[in-house]
Amino acid sequence: MPTAAHKKSKSSPRRRSEPELIFGDLWEFDPAPESADPKLQARYRLFIGGKFVAPKSGKYFPSFNPATAKPIAEIAMASPADVDAAYQAAAKAAPAWANLPGAERGKYLYRIARLLQDRAREFAVAETLDGGKPIKESRDFDVPVAAAHFFYHAGWADKLAYAFPGATPQPHGVVGQVIPWNFPLLMLAWKIAPAIATGNTVVLKPAETTSITALKFAEIVQEAGVPPGVINIVTGAGVTGAAVVNHPTAAKVAFTGSTDVGKLIMRSTAGTGKKLTLELGGKAANIVFEDAPLDQAVEGIVNGIFFNQGHVCCAGSRLLVQESIAEAVLKRLRNRVEVLRVGNPMDKNTDIGAINSKEQLDKIAGLVKAGQAEGAEMFQPKCKLPREGWFFKPTLFSGVEQSHRIVREEIFGPVLSILTFRTVSEAVEKANNTAYGLSAGVWTEKGSRILKMSTELKAGVIWANTYNKFDPTSPFGGYKESGFGREGGKQGLADYVKLT
Amino acid sequence: MPRLPISKTPKCYVGGKFIRSESARTFPLNDATGEFFAHMPQCTRKDVRNAVEVAAKAGGGWAGRSAYNRGQILYRLAEMLEPRTAELVNALTLGGATVAEAKKEVAATIDRIVHYAGWTDKFEQILGNVNPVALPHFNFTVTESMGVIGVVAPDEAPLLGLLTCILPAVTAGNSVVVITSETAPYPAIALGEMLATSDLPGGVVNLLSGFRKEMVPTFATHEHIRGIGGVVNAADRKALEIGGAESMKRVKVFNTADAIDWYAGEGPKASLYAIADFLEYKTTWHPVGA
Numbered sequence: 001m002p003t004a005a006h007k008k009s010k011s012s013p014r015r016r017s018e019p020e021l022i023f024g025d026l027w028e029f030d031p032a033p034e035s036a037d038p039k040l041q042a043r044y045r046l047f048i049g050g051k052f053v054a055p056k057s058g059k060y061f062p063s064f065n066p067a068t069a070k071p072i073a074e075i076a077m078a079s080p081a082d083v084d085a086a087y088q089a090a091a092k093a094a095p096a097w098a099n100l101p102g103a104e105r106g107k108y109l110y111r112i113a114r115l116l117q118d119r120a121r122e123f124a125v126a127e128t129l130d131g132g133k134p135i136k137e138s139r140d141f142d143v144p145v146a147a148a149h150f151f152y153h154a155g156w157a158d159k160l161a162y163a164f165p166g167a168t169p170q171p172h173g174v175v176g177q178v179i180p181w182n183f184p185l186l187m188l189a190w191k192i193a194p195a196i197a198t199g200n201t202v203v204l205k206p207a208e209t210t211s212i213t214a215l216k217f218a219e220i221v222q223e224a225g226v227p228p229g230v231i232n233i234v235t236g237a238g239v240t241g242a243a244v245v246n247h248p249t250a251a252k253v254a255f256t257g258s259t260d261v262g263k264l265i266m267r268s269t270a271g272t273g274k275k276l277t278l279e280l281g282g283k284a285a286n287i288v289f290e291d292a293p294l295d296q297a298v299e300g301i302v303n304g305i306f307f308n309q310g311h312v313c314c315a316g317s318r319l320l321v322q323e324s325i326a327e328a329v330l331k332r333l334r335n336r337v338e339v340l341r342v343g344n345p346m347d348k349n350t351d352i353g354a355i356n357s358k359e360q361l362d363k364i365a366g367l368v369k370a371g372q373a374e375g376a377e378m379f380q381p382k383c384k385l386p387r388e389g390w391f392f393k394p395t396l397f398s399g400v401e402q403s404h405r406i407v408r409e410e411i412f413g414p415v416l417s418i419l420t421f422r423t424v425s426e427a428v429e430k431a432n433n434t435a436y437g438l439s440a441g442v443w444t445e446k447g448s449r450i451l452k453m454s455t456e457l458k459a460g461v462i463w464a465n466t467y468n469k470f471d472p473t474s475p476f477g478g479y480k481e482s483g484f485g486r487e488g489g490k491q492g493l494a495d496y497v498k499l500t
Numbered sequence: 501m502p503r504l505p506i507s508k509t510p511k512c513y514v515g516g517k518f519i520r521s522e523s524a525r526t527f528p529l530n531d532a533t534g535e536f537f538a539h540m541p542q543c544t545r546k547d548v549r550n551a552v553e554v555a556a557k558a559g560g561g562w563a564g565r566s567a568y569n570r571g572q573i574l575y576r577l578a579e580m581l582e583p584r585t586a587e588l589v590n591a592l593t594l595g596g597a598t599v600a601e602a603k604k605e606v607a608a609t610i611d612r613i614v615h616y617a618g619w620t621d622k623f624e625q626i627l628g629n630v631n632p633v634a635l636p637h638f639n640f641t642v643t644e645s646m647g648v649i650g651v652v653a654p655d656e657a658p659l660l661g662l663l664t665c666i667l668p669a670v671t672a673g674n675s676v677v678v679i680t681s682e683t684a685p686y687p688a689i690a691l692g693e694m695l696a697t698s699d700l701p702g703g704v705v706n707l708l709s710g711f712r713k714e715m716v717p718t719f720a721t722h723e724h725i726r727g728i729g730g731v732v733n734a735a736d737r738k739a740l741e742i743g744g745a746e747s748m749k750r751v752k753v754f755n756t757a758d759a760i761d762w763y764a765g766e767g768p769k770a771s772l773y774a775i776a777d778f779l780e781y782k783t784t785w786h787p788v789g790a
Binding site for chain 1: 567568571572575611614615617618619620621622625626638772786787788789790
């Protein structure tokens with residue numbers, strides 16, 4: 001039970017001491033592990049033409065549990081020849097799929113949505129096992145929202161004429177899709193649902209470190225009786241991804257991942273006529289004004305940066321807080337971070353799970369070192385990290401400057417940089433001072449200011465008095481070097497059709 | 501010795517319960533060969549008023565659910581009908597349809613439910629909008645359900661026509677009180693039993709069997725009925741419009757005299773606009789500025 005303690009604040013004598021919530025320090029939580037069976041196979045093959053097939057090279061690579069750093073399954077390494085086979089299957093399936101009445105296409109998506117709901121817990125456990133995210137997130141967010149994306153797009157399949165008045169929507173044909181490791185199943189849903197609802201067929205490559213739920217999804221594709229070749233899944237690393245992007249059959253390429261790779265893809269598809277959508281990195285400003293409800297804002301800041309270990313392209317990684325309340329916010333933030341539970345992702349009480357890979361852990365550690373070297377003040381809670389696996393403490397940097405690497409570069413980890421501002425225009429100026437433009441947060445009780453900020457901020461998604469909210473009906477995507485195209489809503493649908 | 505089957509007492513589905521008419525009146529229903537089949541509840545104006553009351557109570561909860569949830573519930577209704585196709589086919593053949601015709605009607609009905617299930621979280625994205633007003637204001641228009649809608653179901657296509665009239669109003673977030681087909685009331689009885697096993701909250705759809713001449717006048721004048729849909733003859737239409745003038749009812753009905761193709765695409769009217777028939781528009785102004 002939370003207890004309240006009154007402490008005198010020495011640093012701001014004019015401010016009355018505030019009651020402070022203390023939780024979790026009276027006794028240790030018992031472990032609460034999720035025990036549902038993820039029903040993993042020892043070895044996963046490629047999913048091409050409705051069948052699981054061995055890679056032509058015969059090569060497999062291990063997929064690790066980030067919480068233990070131990071391998072949990074073998075994944076097929078698709079060569080360019082395998083990718084070609086997937087494109088052939090997709091091309092073969094394309095005309096019949098495109099000509100199917102929309103209502104009938106939609107029924108397949110409804111089936112997929114329902115089957116995902118039926119196997120939700122199994123998928124959530126597999127996602128956490130393979131990716132390291134807390135089970136409460138995979139259970140309450142990733143899997144249900146993935147199912148919701150299929151449900152939403154199922155309904156569009158026979159209503160496309162309403163979405164594009166004055167034009168005739170046609171599918172592109174075969175779409176090549178490459179997705180990241182931070183939300184493996186959800187990103188798959190964001191990619192596949194609108195593509196097949198509009199009559200395209202797909203070749204999708206999941207990220208190298210998180211292939212398992214995509215291949216479990218392939219089982220659902222079979223259970224749903226989706227015609228062979230409509231959905232093909234090829235696994236592998238960069239070479240496989242390049243083969244997916246560069247295959248001449250791809251009429252459209254959709255990519256979610258880093259801005260660096262996004263730039264490579266744009267160069268490699270240049271001149272081919274392929275349609276392109278890119279959902280890339282971000283360095284979102286989460287802006288807190290002095291009239292904001294501070295407790296809610298602190299929760300929003302924590303959610304904004306520590307959700308999914310900060311492996312979120314729209315993470316609120318730059319906190320901009322109005323100078324007059326900076327000290328109060330920082331104090332509350334430190335108290336809050338001190339009680340975050342970091343550790344076993346499969347524990348239902350865990351707030352921050354494992355870092356997805358050793359490579360990413362090293363990258364985060366490197367940037368945090370740079371932050372310290374550049375003179376920022378670092379705060380980390382006293383929590384103990386598990387001895388095995390890949391973990392990183394939630395980290396706050398104050399006293400940072402706009403030129404610091406930790407303010408400019410996407411860290412993709414649980415690291416928050418805190419800046420201050422005095423006026424609305426200064427907040428706008430600082431928030432927009434980045435090459436990225438994916439999202440931003442605004443905290444204020446003043447409605448007109450929310451709308452003013454929303455007008456001025458150069459970002460594709462603005463969250464006001466909330467953060468990290470997602471819905472299939474709501475378009476998501478970026479300005480500037482955060483890429484182009486939208487996923488979700490009518491606007492997301494538009495990226496999967498040719499309008500004639 | 502052949503076993504004697506149990507014959508069913510048809511009851512109306514109102515407020516999530518199965519009722520007889522409060523009047524205790526019934527009328528006999530014969531099958532297609534002219535043999536006696538069952539006694540149908542002959543609902544009254546008092547039954548209409550009772551149904552409006554439960555519909556009004558259920559309406560807020562239904563409209564307040566997320567659009568996604570409403571879509572899933574309507575889809576669940578389709579899931580409840582599909583495996584019960586044989587029962588619905590029997591209900592339709594009772595009124596004279598051939599088995600082939602009945603199968604076609606049931607399939608089209610299920611597909612129509614799925615079609616509307618897909619609208620719940622989309623119609624707002626097309627019917628609502630942001631308005632670029634010339635003042636420093638953010639101005640947007642959203643839709644809102646009306647409340648209780650009265651539906652007069654057509655006689656022909658007693659299952660497909662019935663649901664084609666109900667679904668747009670329910671998709672929009674309204675609850676409905678329905679006078680079912682006079683000549684073929686039994687499919688609505690079977691439908692009620694399937695509605696009861698779907699996740700649709702009781703009171704959102706209320707199905708009354710009986711005679712239009714007894715219930716339409718109450719539809720016309722009941723102040724809590726905000727709109728009227730369905731199919732009516734010219735005299736009933738005029739009566740509904742005259743009666744509805746007092747409370748400014750939205751009367752959006754088809755004429756019995758017009759040949760309606762219930763199988764056409766999305767029904768006799770493009771589905772989005774059928775939904776819009778039972779929605780209000782609400783516009784909000786808010787200043788923009790630091």
